[in-house]
Amino acid sequence: MQGHSLQRHLILDYLRNTGEHPTAERIAEALSRGGHAASTSNLYRNLTILVAGGQVRRLSLDDGPDRFDANLDPHYHVTCTRCNRVWDVAIQEGDRCDLALPEGFRPGVWEITVRGICAACARGPHPFES
Amino acid sequence: MQGHSLQRHLILDYLRNTGEHPTAERIAEALSRGGHAASTSNLYRNLTILVAGGQVRRLSLDDGPDRFDANLDPHYHVTCTRCNRVWDVAIQEGDRCDLALPEGFRPGVWEITVRGICAACARGPHPFES
DNA sequence: GTACATGCAAAAAGTTTGCCGACTC
DNA sequence: GAGTCGGCAAACTTTTTGCATGTAC
Numbered sequence: 001m002q003g004h005s006l007q008r009h010l011i012l013d014y015l016r017n018t019g020e021h022p023t024a025e026r027i028a029e030a031l032s033r034g035g036h037a038a039s040t041s042n043l044y045r046n047l048t049i050l051v052a053g054g055q056v057r058r059l060s061l062d063d064g065p066d067r068f069d070a071n072l073d074p075h076y077h078v079t080c081t082r083c084n085r086v087w088d089v090a091i092q093e094g095d096r097c098d099l100a101l102p103e104g105f106r107p108g109v110w111e112i113t114v115r116g117i118c119a120a121c122a123r124g125p126h127p128f129e130s
Numbered sequence: 131m132q133g134h135s136l137q138r139h140l141i142l143d144y145l146r147n148t149g150e151h152p153t154a155e156r157i158a159e160a161l162s163r164g165g166h167a168a169s170t171s172n173l174y175r176n177l178t179i180l181v182a183g184g185q186v187r188r189l190s191l192d193d194g195p196d197r198f199d200a201n202l203d204p205h206y207h208v209t210c211t212r213c214n215r216v217w218d219v220a221i222q223e224g225d226r227c228d229l230a231l232p233e234g235f236r237p238g239v240w241e242i243t244v245r246g247i248c249a250a251c252a253r254g255p256h257p258f259e260s
Numbered sequence: 261g262t263a264c265a266t267g268c269a270a271a272a273a274g275t276t277t278g279c280c281g282a283c284t285c
Numbered sequence: 286g287a288g289t290c291g292g293c294a295a296a297c298t299t300t301t302t303g304c305a306t307g308t309a310c
Contacts, residue, residue, distance in 0.1 A: 005265060024299085039267045044300060046265090060190045063275095065299060078235060089232060099242070102219060104249025105208060112229070113241040119234025135290060154274085169292045174275060176290095193300095195274060 007031070007038050008046045015056060015070035021077075021086045023065040061086060061113060076111075080118035087118075137161075137168050138176045145186060145200035151207075151216045153195040191216060191243060206241075210248035217248075 004012065014030050015022070022030070024043055031038050038046075047068055050056040059067045061079055067086065075088045101107055134142065144160050145152070152160070154173055161168050168176075177198055180186040189197045191209055201218050209216045231237055 007265080040299095041268075041301075042266050045302095048301090058193075060193065063188075063190065063196075066193075076229060078232060080235075081238065087232065089229070091229075099206060099219070099221075099244070101244065101246075102208060102217065102249070104252060105210075105244075105246055106252055107244050107246040108211065109245045111241075111243040111245065114229070114231065114235075114237050115239045115241065116231075116235055116237040119232070122234060122236055137291080170274095171276075171293075172291050175277095178276090 005046070007036065007042065008050065010034065010036055011038075011043070011046055012050060012055060012070060015068055019088070021059060021061075021067035021069045021088075023067055025065065027068065059086075077113045078118075079113060079115050080121055081115050082117055082121040085118065135176070137166065137172065138180065140164065140166055141168075141173070141176055142180060142185060142200060145198055149218070151189060151191075151197035151199045151218070153197055155195065157198065189216075207243045208248075209243060209245050210251055211245050212247055212251040215248065 010031055011027060014027060018030075020026075024040070024047065027047075028038060028040065028043055031043075047056065047058070050070075051058050051068075055070065055072075057069045057072070059069055059077070061067060061077060062084065064084075069088070071088050074091045076091070077086055078089050079086045140161055141157060144157060148160075150156075154170070154177065157177075158168060158170065158173055161173070177186065177188070180200075181188050181198075185200065185202075187199045187202070189199055189207070191197060191207060192214065194214075197216065199218070204221045205218045206221070207216055208219050
């Protein structure tokens with residue numbers, strides 16, 4: 001975890017400490033709030049470097065902007081189609097996912113996203129935004 | 131399956147008869163080849179209508195353009211990270227995917243994508259393109 | 261002083277929208 | 286003739302790139 005510029009450190013810290021999967025825009029807001037505003041271009045450049053270094057994953061879960069995720073533990077994603085929030089859910093004892101892969105295919109990363117309605121949205125009236 | 135214009139019919143036919151998950155660009159090429167070229171704008175408009183009508187699914191599997199899929203049977207996706215091709219793999223007897231979802235979450239669509247290296251790419255030298 | 265880091269502006273890629281004319285019933 | 290359909294061009298959003306300046310060691 002050496003060799004990162006300050007900005008890159010801050011991005012990584014933020015990603016590690018937020019439970020969300022922020023978009024680039026939200027990351028920029030967070031940096032700004034912390035008094036270390038970053039230009040969009042450099043933010044993306046740094047995110048690209050972090051992704052290339054394997055410290056961050058880039059997710060294209062929905063039609064909006066990409067989301068970034070510093071949780072490298074095996075997990076899957078649960079997204080609410082009403083409020084658009086995304087949760088990490090760690091793989092737990094008892095979870096299984098055995099699928100018949102094609103002959104000769106060498107699996108790498110498994111990406112599992114379950115779309116549905118979260119508990120909050122299922123209850124209350126639609127809150128319009130995450 | 132009524133009420134579709136000719137162009138929309140052709141798009142749907144093409145999507146149903148190709149084993150691939152073409153991008154809008156590839157669909158346009160196919161229509162063109164068939165002598166029914168469509169403007170990009172109307173192609174997207176029609177795809178949007180088909181998606182809204184539930185006859186087609188829109189996939190954002192990688193960083194490139196969206197892909198469209200008229201296979202509505204339960205299936206998951208396998209993509210080769212070298213040649214970028216995408217396959218549908220039908221759920222088979224013996225497949226299982228039981229995950230512990232959060233309390234109160236009402237699951238809808240499950241999206242499972244397995245990234246890896248396909249048999250062809252694992253063998254030969256890198257073919258550079260799908 | 262070489263290599264990395266940053267910001268700004270411009271470009272690129274993918275997709276959507278506005279507008280207007282054509283076709284359908 | 287109201288509503289759908291289609292094309293073209295322009296807009297828009299997200300992300301990347303070029304370039305010139307600034308910083309680190």
